Amino acid sequence: MVVVLIMLSTLVGRLVYLQVIKHDVFITRSDSNRMRVEPLPPNRGLIFDRNHKVLAENRPTYNLTIVRERADDLDQTLDLLVDILGLSDDKIDTFKKRSRQRQRPYQPALLMSDLSEAQIASLAVNRYRLPGVSVEAQLLRYYPESVAMSHVLGYVGRISESDLERLDSSNYAGTHFVGKLGVERFYEDELHGKVGYRTVETNARGRALRELDRTPPESGKNLTLTIDSDLQALGYKLLTGKRGAIVAINPQTGGILAMVSTPGYDTNQFVTGIGSKSYRALQDDLDLPLYNRAVRGQYPPASTVKPYMSLAGLENGVITPQTTVYDPGYYKLPNDSRRYRNWLRWGHGRVDMRRAIRVSNDTYFYTVAHRLGISRLSEFMHRFGYGEAHSLDVWGAQSGIMPSKEWKRGRFGKPWYPGETLSVGIGQGYWLATPLQMATAASVLANKGKWIRPHLAKEIGDTPVTPPFPKTPPDIKLKNSNWWNLVDQGLEDVIQSGEGTARSLQKGLQYTMAGKTGTAQVFTLGQNQKYNASELRERLRDHALFIAFAPVDNPQIAIALIIENGGGDHLAAPIGRKMLDEWLLPRLDKAGSETPRLDELARGASDH
Amino acid sequence: MQEHTSARRRRVAFNWRRWRIDPWLSLLLLVLVGSGLVVLYSAGGESRYLVEAQSMRFLAAFAVMAIVAQCPPHFLMRMVPVLYLLIIAMLVAVDVIGSHAMGATRWLEIPGVIRFQPSELMKIVMPMIIAAYLSKRDLPPNWTDLGVCLLLMGLPVALIAKQPDLGTSLLVASSAIFVVLLAGLSWRLVGFFFVLALAALPLLWLNMHGYQKQRVLTFLNPESDPLGAGWNIIQSKTAIGSGGLTGKGWMDGTQSQLEFLPERHTDFIVAVLGEEFGLMGMLLLLLCYLLIIARGLYMANKGADTFGRLLAGSLILTFFVYVFVNIGMVSGLLPVVGVPLPLVSYGGTASVTLMAGFGILMSIYTHRKSTS
Numbered sequence: 001m002v003v004v005l006i007m008l009s010t011l012v013g014r015l016v017y018l019q020v021i022k023h024d025v026f027i028t029r030s031d032s033n034r035m036r037v038e039p040l041p042p043n044r045g046l047i048f049d050r051n052h053k054v055l056a057e058n059r060p061t062y063n064l065t066i067v068r069e070r071a072d073d074l075d076q077t078l079d080l081l082v083d084i085l086g087l088s089d090d091k092i093d094t095f096k097k098r099s100r101q102r103q104r105p106y107q108p109a110l111l112m113s114d115l116s117e118a119q120i121a122s123l124a125v126n127r128y129r130l131p132g133v134s135v136e137a138q139l140l141r142y143y144p145e146s147v148a149m150s151h152v153l154g155y156v157g158r159i160s161e162s163d164l165e166r167l168d169s170s171n172y173a174g175t176h177f178v179g180k181l182g183v184e185r186f187y188e189d190e191l192h193g194k195v196g197y198r199t200v201e202t203n204a205r206g207r208a209l210r211e212l213d214r215t216p217p218e219s220g221k222n223l224t225l226t227i228d229s230d231l232q233a234l235g236y237k238l239l240t241g242k243r244g245a246i247v248a249i250n251p252q253t254g255g256i257l258a259m260v261s262t263p264g265y266d267t268n269q270f271v272t273g274i275g276s277k278s279y280r281a282l283q284d285d286l287d288l289p290l291y292n293r294a295v296r297g298q299y300p301p302a303s304t305v306k307p308y309m310s311l312a313g314l315e316n317g318v319i320t321p322q323t324t325v326y327d328p329g330y331y332k333l334p335n336d337s338r339r340y341r342n343w344l345r346w347g348h349g350r351v352d353m354r355r356a357i358r359v360s361n362d363t364y365f366y367t368v369a370h371r372l373g374i375s376r377l378s379e380f381m382h383r384f385g386y387g388e389a390h391s392l393d394v395w396g397a398q399s400g401i402m403p404s405k406e407w408k409r410g411r412f413g414k415p416w417y418p419g420e421t422l423s424v425g426i427g428q429g430y431w432l433a434t435p436l437q438m439a440t441a442a443s444v445l446a447n448k449g450k451w452i453r454p455h456l457a458k459e460i461g462d463t464p465v466t467p468p469f470p471k472t473p474p475d476i477k478l479k480n481s482n483w484w485n486l487v488d489q490g491l492e493d494v495i496q497s498g499e500g501t502a503r504s505l506q507k508g509l510q511y512t513m514a515g516k517t518g519t520a521q522v523f524t525l526g527q528n529q530k531y532n533a534s535e536l537r538e539r540l541r542d543h544a545l546f547i548a549f550a551p552v553d554n555p556q557i558a559i560a561l562i563i564e565n566g567g568g569d570h571l572a573a574p575i576g577r578k579m580l581d582e583w584l585l586p587r588l589d590k591a592g593s594e595t596p597r598l599d600e601l602a603r604g605a606s607d608h
Numbered sequence: 609m610q611e612h613t614s615a616r617r618r619r620v621a622f623n624w625r626r627w628r629i630d631p632w633l634s635l636l637l638l639v640l641v642g643s644g645l646v647v648l649y650s651a652g653g654e655s656r657y658l659v660e661a662q663s664m665r666f667l668a669a670f671a672v673m674a675i676v677a678q679c680p681p682h683f684l685m686r687m688v689p690v691l692y693l694l695i696i697a698m699l700v701a702v703d704v705i706g707s708h709a710m711g712a713t714r715w716l717e718i719p720g721v722i723r724f725q726p727s728e729l730m731k732i733v734m735p736m737i738i739a740a741y742l743s744k745r746d747l748p749p750n751w752t753d754l755g756v757c758l759l760l761m762g763l764p765v766a767l768i769a770k771q772p773d774l775g776t777s778l779l780v781a782s783s784a785i786f787v788v789l790l791a792g793l794s795w796r797l798v799g800f801f802f803v804l805a806l807a808a809l810p811l812l813w814l815n816m817h818g819y820q821k822q823r824v825l826t827f828l829n830p831e832s833d834p835l836g837a838g839w840n841i842i843q844s845k846t847a848i849g850s851g852g853l854t855g856k857g858w859m860d861g862t863q864s865q866l867e868f869l870p871e872r873h874t875d876f877i878v879a880v881l882g883e884e885f886g887l888m889g890m891l892l893l894l895l896c897y898l899l900i901i902a903r904g905l906y907m908a909n910k911g912a913d914t915f916g917r918l919l920a921g922s923l924i925l926t927f928f929v930y931v932f933v934n935i936g937m938v939s940g941l942l943p944v945v946g947v948p949l950p951l952v953s954y955g956g957t958a959s960v961t962l963m964a965g966f967g968i969l970m971s972i973y974t975h976r977k978s979t980s
Contacts, residue, residue: 004901004925007932008894014939018849019887026849030883033846034862203866 035212036202039174042193043139045220047153047183049229050255050458055149056184058139062115063176064123065108066099070132074099077130084122085112091275098158098273110158110176113140113272141177141184141271145229147264148236151292152227152456154182154395155267171195177271182292183225183456186395190460193220221461226255234582235260238575244563245293247439248579251555254392254443254452254467257583259436261297263289295397298432299562302518303360303501304547305381305427307445307487309368310353312380314483318371321486324352331366333418340366340422343519357490360501360517362426369425374416377424378404383476384441386433391440392455392469400437403430428521438560442547446514446555448484449476488514488552502546502573509577511584512552517573518545522565541565546572550580557583628677628974630907633966636900637951641666643893644877644952650859651873651880651954658873658954665956669963676967680975681916684968685740691729692737692760698726699767727768727776728957732965734764734780735922738787743915748792757788772817775933775945782929786922824943840870845940848882848890855886873954875946878938893952897931904966907973916972923965930962 018026047056064081071077078099082092098111115123115135123135141156143149156177159167163178172178173195179185196217200208235246239262248258265282274282282290291297313319329347330339342348342362348355356364369377382388387402401407403424405416423429433441440454451473457465478484491514494500501517520543544566549558559579563572624631645659652658738757745753761784768777789798813821847863856862861883863869872880882890901924908920930950936942938949948955950962 004898004905004928007928008898010941011932011935011939012891012894014936014941015848015882015887015890018845018939019852019882019890022849023852026846027852029846030850030863030868033843033868034866201862201866203868209866 034201034203036200036208038198038200038208040196040198040214040217041174041176042195042217043219044141044156044177045191045193045222045461047191048222048224049227049232050225050257051228051230052224053229054144055225055227055229056153057142057144059142061113061138061140062120063110063136063138063140064112064115065110065134065136067108067132067134068099072131077133080126080129081111081133084126085115085119094273094276108134108136113138138176141268143267143271145233146267148233148260149227149229150182150264150267151261151294152182152225152232152259153267154184155180155270156184157270158273180270182395183223183393186393187223187457187460191220191223194218223457224459225456226250226253226257226458227259227456228257228583231258231579231582232260234258235579236262236264238578239563242563242566243287243293244561244566245297245435246559246561246575246579247294247435248557248559248583249439249443249454251443251446251452251549251558254454254469255458256394256454256456257557258579259294259394259456261291261293261295263287265289292396293435293562293564295391295394295434295436297562298398298400298434299543299545300429300431300520301386301427301433301438302520302543302545303362303427304438304442304516304518304545304560305431306357306360306365307491307516308381308384308441309365309377309425310357310487310490311478311483312372312377313353313368314480314486315380315478316372316376319353319368321353321483324350325356325361325364325367326350327361327363329363331363331370331422333370333422336419338419340419354486354490354493357487357516358493358497358500360494365425366422369421370418372421372425374404374421374424377421378402378407381431383473384444385437385473386431386441388437388473390451390453390473391436392453392465393457394436394454397436398434400433401430402433427518435560435562438545438547438562439558442549442560443555443558444476445484445487446549446558448481449478451475491516492552504570505573505577511550511580511588513548513550513577513580514552515546515548515573515576518547519543520545520562539565541567544570544572546576548576548580550584551588556587625974627674628970629674630903630970630973633900633903633907633970636896636903637963637966640896640900640951643896644949646858647877647881647884647952648873648954650861650884651864651877653865654859662954665959666951666963669959672960673963673967673970676964677970677974679968679971681912681919681968681972684736684971685743685915688733688736688740691733695726695729695733696764696767699730699764702726703767703770725776725957727764727771727773727780728961730764730768730780731776731783731926731961732923732968734761735783735787735919735926736968738784739915739918739922742787742791742918743913747914748794749788754788754797757784760784772820773946774816774820775947778945779926779929779933779947783922783926786925787918790918790921790925840876840944841940843868843870844876844879844938847879848939851883851886851889853887855882855884855889858884860884875934875948875953876938877953878935878949881952882939894935897928901928904969907969910976911972912976916975920969920972923969927962927965 044058046054046058049055066077068074078096082095087095095111099109120135123130123133143153143155157180158176159172159178167178171192171194175192175195179188179191184191194217197215198211199213201210201212202208231248235248235258239246239260242262244262246258246260247256249256269278314321327342327347327349329345330341332339340362343360347363348359348361351359351361351364353364355361378387381402387400389397389399391397408414408416408430420429424431436454443454444451452467453469453472455465455469459465492512494502494515494517495505495509495513497503502515505513505515522540522542542565544563545561547558547560549555557580559576561572561576561579566572645662648662649655649659737760741756741760742749742753749757761781765777765781768780843863847861847869850856850863851861859865861880863883864872864880869876869879878893881893904924904927905921908917908924911917911920927950930947933942933945933947934949937944937947948958951959
């Protein structure tokens with residue numbers, strides 16, 4: 001009996017220890033057992049163009065997810081799923097790869113998006129054979145104008161392993177998609193919103209039984225862009241069938257009105273997950289549709305730099321507006337027999353600055369370049385944003401190359417040769433710039449030196465995006481502000497003068513326009529590019545360039561465009577004119593109130 | 609007045625005595641079984657079916673108790689050798705033709721008629737045969753007697769352990785050992801056997817099955833495999849501990865109601881009680897068991913002869929071992945061996961055997977010489 005009592009006391013002691021002394025520990029453990037915190041993903045903000053047309057929306061769809069820890073036999077489950085869904089061989093690989101992707105434990109992994117109704121039905125029938133697999137209703141990103149907008153918006157895609165490393169994992173608990181490129185990527189934080197949580201009571205098998213507590217998610221902010229989808233669509237249409245880019249900026253606000261790169265691609269297929277075959281087709285396409293030429297394409301700016309060269313010469317005192325140069329059709333450095341040719345073999349004769357811009361005389365600008373020297377030239381061009389990436393919110397914008405002695409030594413370890421300065425003087429040689437940079441420089445020129453960083457966002461949520469922006473480059477102040485007007489005159493002559501290089505545009509022009517053509521020589525082929533003979537010839541043709549702004553006295557649009565291998569500049573300038581017409585004509589009618597049309601009046605006064 | 613009441617009491621006592629039933633013990637058992645059913649209703653997920661089935665079993669078990677109580681101890685003593693040999697034969701049969709359940713061969717089945725575990729019967733017959741043997745010898749037992757007892761015990765224990773059913777074989781062995789102890793083994797010898805048992809531990813370890821080793825390892829460190837083998841013990845400790853002083857309330861235990869607790873209506877039912885009724889409930893349960901054991905020991909002490917006293921004492925002590933091992937294992941004091949909580953855990957055979965044991969106990973008590 002004594003032994004019995006001793007043993008019973010042991011039990012009582014144990015129970016007191018568990019239930020009284022360690023009670024706190026176990027009550028916590030029991031609560032964490034039964035309660036589970038589930039993330040409530042926020043709805044992604046919508047994206048609109050400047051006229052409030054939807055560019056990116058959320059469509060309700062059904063997705064297939066799997067919690068691997070709950071699947072009895074993952075491989076078998078996957079095989080069964082492949083059977084049930086009737087997947088093509090191409091998709092099976094991606095499908096299986098996704099199931100293996102690293103994921104937080106007990107979080108559903110997305111296997112397939114946008115299930116068809118038939119697939120949902122057969123999944124429902126086979127549900128009992130598929131532990132851990134579920135069909136989730138979810139909002140899926142959809143881009144109504146995906147191809148024309150592809151390089152502006154970018155796209156959202158499934159969160160990858162590398163994404164996981166840079167994202168705040170708690171805020172993205174429950175989120176399957178993240179912005180990968182473009183606006184979607186740059187404004188990811190604003191568009192995504194804040195995750196919500198709900199606490200649910202679950203049983204040992206993880207089924208949620210009832211909700212105990214809820215913190216609703218905060219939806220992402222809607223984004224209004226400065227892009228005009230009509231202008232963008234027109235630009236895309238004009239470049240269809242060509243490889244090229246157009247960037248149009250409102251100089252007064254810095255807002256980017258159009259940012260076209262052709263060919264584009266259907267971004268919607270990246271949202272649901274592109275098949276490896278289709279992806280390879282896009283990647284292997286010789287026209288590089290995935291390549292955003294507008295902000296990543298780096299081209300010699302060619303003769304479009306001549307207005308800036310003129311200003312550089314004036315500002316540094318190496319020329320005056322009256323300085324003339326005799327052009328025999330070539331330029332020769334002192335003590336050098338090599339001839340640097342003008343594009344017109346027999347020369348333009350005696351040219352001053354205004355005529356040099358008008359006829360795009362090379363010899364004049366060889367002279368200016370030589371007198372400036374590469375250092376002063378390079379420094380001045382940096383003030384126009386060459387060699388810099390000054391855009392506010394353009395994802396992946398490149399800075400191009402504004403060469404200098406230091407740059408060349410750093411890059412090639414070789415000294416600078418005076419002849420190289422001459423090439424740079426006409427926008428060739430090592431000088432490379434993106435269409436966005438060219439449009440930005442044209443915009444600064446139109447503004448007579450006033451800098452506003454180019455940007456795509458007009459409103460984030462209800463907050464307008466307005467200058468001044470941080471890190472804005474200093475405005476360009478010339479010693480004589482009249483020089484701006486002199487250069488503008490030259491640029492107007494390009495269109496209006498009988499010998500202007502874009503004189504074909506003067507017909508029917510209803511506003512004053514400053515423009516400059518350019519022809520960039522293609523002397524290198526990218527590596528890894530295989531061309532057949534006829535293609536080779538086509539791709540060795542010069543790039544056609546054009547920059548412009550208008551109206552000259554009150555610029556409302558500045559534009560830069562390039563057509564790869566477009567041959568002469570005669571191809572580029574008319575496209576520029578059509579873009580300016582599209583933007584300006586309705587606005588001129590309204591401003592001039594000569595022939596106001598109803599539909600233009602309806603556009604409202606919100607344009608800035 | 610006083611004459612009258614004492615006469616009435618004698619009349620009542622006489623009636624109980626005549627039917628060979630002990631009212632106090634029966635009352636305690638009924639209280640225990642009744643509370644057990646209440647807990648079972650909650651543990652079984654409010655299943656009326658479970659409670660009804662269990663009630664039917666207890667009805668049968670009480671009937672068995674009543675019937676067994678009618679058999680006089682002498683009759684039992686005469687029957688023991690035959691029963692013992694019969695069960696040994698059945699255990700051998702189990703080994704050869706028994707049916708499988710959960711990786712162990714424990715059941716003997718006559719299809720369509722009956723299905724039972726011979727090892728359960730051995731729980732009663734084992735102390736009987738030892739007690740019968742020792743009651744015919746001089747006490748305390750000498751070395752030869754001990755050797756015979758060891759042989760009588762060893763054979764069935766080995767057969768049961770081989771099934772494998774470590775829990776039952778330990779219980780059977782302990783029931784035999786209790787008889788020997790009660791027969792008056794000197795403490796020196798007890799100590800000697802204890803040391804011997806300790807020495808045998810490594811040998812036991814080598815002969816254990818994988819899952820049995822796993823259970824011991826898990827007991828030593830349940831956190832080593834929290835989702836696998838350690839799950840049971842972690843969850844049951846959490847259930848008991850989170851119950852606190854007064855518990856979460858009947859049918860409000862989250863551990864048990866949300867199915868975190870495994871085997872909650874069988875071996876781990878005491879964790880449900882601990883969670884829902886707290887330390888208070890547990891102490892009441894232990895008090896109930898203590899009273900049953902105290903009453904049982906008292907009754908054993910009143911036995912008419914050596915056989916009766918030894919057998920009764922062993923039976924009640926084995927009952928206590930059940931309680932201790934089960935609660936000890938659920939609360940994490942002992943490794944997990946499949947021992948149900950007597951008369952509370954869901955399950956048939958064990959209840960019937962236990963009640964048969966109480967029947968024997970009552971028989972021994974009521975068949976004492978009516979002196980005093």
